[in-house]
Amino acid sequence: MPLFYVVTAAFLAFLVFALNEPMRFAYLAWTTDYGFPTHRVHHLMIGALLTIIVLSVAVQLYRPAERVGAFLFGALAVGVLTAITLIADGIAAAGEMAIFVVPLAIIGLLHPGLRALDLSRDRLDTRVLALGLVAAVPLVAFAAVQLNLHQTLTNDHVTFGHYVMMAGGAVTIGLGALLVSLRPMGWRALAYGVAALATLVGIASIVFPDPAQGVNFGVAGGALAVLWAVCFVAVAEYGARRTGGTDLEATDTAA
Secondary structure, three states: OHHHHHHHHHHHHHHHHHHHHHHOHHHHOOOOOOOOHHHHHHHHHHHHHHHHHHHHHHHHHOOHHHOHHHHHHHHHHHHHHHHHHHHHHOHHHHHOOHHHHHHHHHHHHHOOOHHHOOOOHHHOOHHHHHHHHHHHHHHHHHHHHHHHHHHHOOOHHHHOOHHHHHHHHHHHHHHHHHHHOOOOOOHHHHHHHHHHHHHHHHHHHHHOOOHHHOOOOHHHHHHHHHHHHHHHHHHHHHHHHHHOOOOOOOOOOOO
């Protein structure tokens, strides 16, 4: 157990140091005098996604057995980004993600809560699953569009890997929502992380509709993303309260 905390703390320190600047995008991109006005939506997605990943690691330092859901968000996001990078830019570029993948893999192997992880059908919430599918299908299609833009255009968004990050964030939201339906220990952190990311990008897409921002959810898609996020959290909470369960214990199968 002490080794788990040492590795986690060291990795967290590295993340804060390495990702400090892009994490600040999450709030700086809203300012009127932002230095990259045509990158606001992409930077908001990047900043928010990286911030939630860092937080998912940070909370493991306190009662990690109860924070499996948070860890799953970070592991899922990094895994998705690695896979998307492999598809978009090849094995060499994906190999650079090892600096994030390897520490997370070690933390996962040492994690006290993952040993008892139960993702059986007995814990499945069918309502949350349905909402997850409603989001996952269009989000995967959105990710495919982003990858196509990355491989066919030659602009700043391509140069800075924005389309890759947008694709990764979209797939993370979709798969994360599906994972919540299985109610892993500490699932609320995963659910709220997914909903927060969808909400932030949705609002940004509404506030900054200029085509120069690059392809995003759009005004209508942004509004639907916010509505979906609210419904997703509400349904997840309703299911937990209906069965009398919490995010720290198993829940019965939802009807």
